[in-house]
Amino acid sequence: AQSVTQLDSHVSVSEGTPVLLRCNYSSSYSPSLFWYVQHPNKGLQLLLKYTSAATLVKGINGFEAEFKKSETSFHLTKPSAHMSDAAEYFCVVSPPYNQGGKLIFGQGTELS
Amino acid sequence: DGGITQSPKYLFRKEGQNVTLSCEQNLNHDAMYWYRQDPGQGLRLIYYSQIVNDFQKGDIAEGYSVSREKKESFPLTVTSAQKNPTAFYLCASSRGQGFSQPQHFGDGTRLSIL
Numbered sequence: 001a002q003s004v005t006q007l008d009s010h011v012s013v014s015e016g017t018p019v020l021l022r023c024n025y026s027s028s029y030s031p032s033l034f035w036y037v038q039h040p041n042k043g044l045q046l047l048l049k050y051t052s053a054a055t056l057v058k059g060i061n062g063f064e065a066e067f068k069k070s071e072t073s074f075h076l077t078k079p080s081a082h083m084s085d086a087a088e089y090f091c092v093v094s095p096p097y098n099q100g101g102k103l104i105f106g107q108g109t110e111l112s
Numbered sequence: 113d114g115g116i117t118q119s120p121k122y123l124f125r126k127e128g129q130n131v132t133l134s135c136e137q138n139l140n141h142d143a144m145y146w147y148r149q150d151p152g153q154g155l156r157l158i159y160y161s162q163i164v165n166d167f168q169k170g171d172i173a174e175g176y177s178v179s180r181e182k183k184e185s186f187p188l189t190v191t192s193a194q195k196n197p198t199a200f201y202l203c204a205s206s207r208g209q210g211f212s213q214p215q216h217f218g219d220g221t222r223l224s225i226l
Contacts, residue, residue: 032212043202043217051212090154094212103215105154
């Protein structure tokens, strides 16, 4: 069965310090992986995606994530946090051979 | 600019009433989705459609109905059978059903009970 676990429900950092949001996944095959951000009362915005190309993926707003197959992880990082980064972040798995493009969402990590 | 438009932004439902949430996209995407989001939870799939005039139930379809008569429109009806409809509803679309295709989201509709 496919699943995704966000290891922290809440992360708090000071402006200018690094951000680390952790995500582990479970998949029988190499999935596609996404990180989305959601600001209050807004929809989800795609930050970055991994689709079996380079393992280090760069996204928007200075975020990046590294796919580590041996650790089944896809952690999101940013070197220096900004106030505007405060939001909810979702790690999302799209397993291969899925039906109709169905995605598997993590429970979310609130960054403050 | 291309995108997904959801309306209304806020909606109130009376007991026993059906309400319809609108979702329109001008991205020329084939696939469309409806999700429900409750506080502290991830997104749960209600219905999805891969092509016009076809749709499938997601994980929590009971008490909801949809139609897909046009490529750009995928309205969701919350029926009186849905006993706990208070939630944030998100519509999304993607270019296709391939697993590498990201989904693009609207800004949501917040539904409350009067």
